[in-house]
Amino acid sequence: MERVLIVDDSVMARSIIRRSLEICGLEEVEFREVANGKEALELLRKETVDLVITDLNMPVMGGEELLKRIKSSPKLFGIPVAVVSSLGNSVKKNKLIREYAAAVFQKPISLPEIQAFIDQLGG
Numbered sequence: 001m002e003r004v005l006i007v008d009d010s011v012m013a014r015s016i017i018r019r020s021l022e023i024c025g026l027e028e029v030e031f032r033e034v035a036n037g038k039e040a041l042e043l044l045r046k047e048t049v050d051l052v053i054t055d056l057n058m059p060v061m062g063g064e065e066l067l068k069r070i071k072s073s074p075k076l077f078g079i080p081v082a083v084v085s086s087l088g089n090s091v092k093k094n095k096l097i098r099e100y101a102a103a104v105f106q107k108p109i110s111l112p113e114i115q116a117f118i119d120q121l122g123g
Contacts, residue, residue: 001121003030003047007040007054007066008084017053017084017109024115037061041069044076051121056085064096071100080121084109 004021008014014033021029032049034040038061040052052070054063063083070076080102085092093104103117 001026001029001050001118003032003049004051004053005032005034005040005043005049007034007037007052007058007063009035009055009058013055013084013107020109020111020114021053021118023111024118026118035060037063037066037069040066044070044079049079052079052081054081054083056083056087064099067096067099067101082117 004026006014006017008017018031018033021031032043032047034043036058037054040054041061043049044052052066054066056063063085067081067083070079070081081100082103082105083096083101084105084107086107096104102121105113105117
């Protein structure tokens with residue numbers, strides 16, 4: 001894994017996600033960070049990334065819409081998308097998984113969960 005895109009409108013949340021990924025072994029990865037789904041799609045049109053980690057609730061374009069757009073694009077479909085959310089709703093989590101989210105993490109994110117996910121990706 002060479003490049004990870006973190007999508008969250010909170011600078012602090014992006015920092016926490018980035019640090020968590022670094023702790024889990026992704027120190028050599030190039031991190032890209034944007035504040036919403038629209039910015040993420042603009043970046044994805046220009047750059048290649050190996051993983052997208054997105055929040056759900058953001059202004060302009062939220063994570064659910066971003067997930068749908070990535071998974072409906074022949075060019076972007078293969079990029080794994082993990083969702084990080086403060087929603088504790090299992091129905092919503094199952095819906096996101098059905099919509100091809102590679103994983104759904106509860107905020108605050110758990111290092112063992114992130115580590116297992118990275119290991120699963122071969123990261």
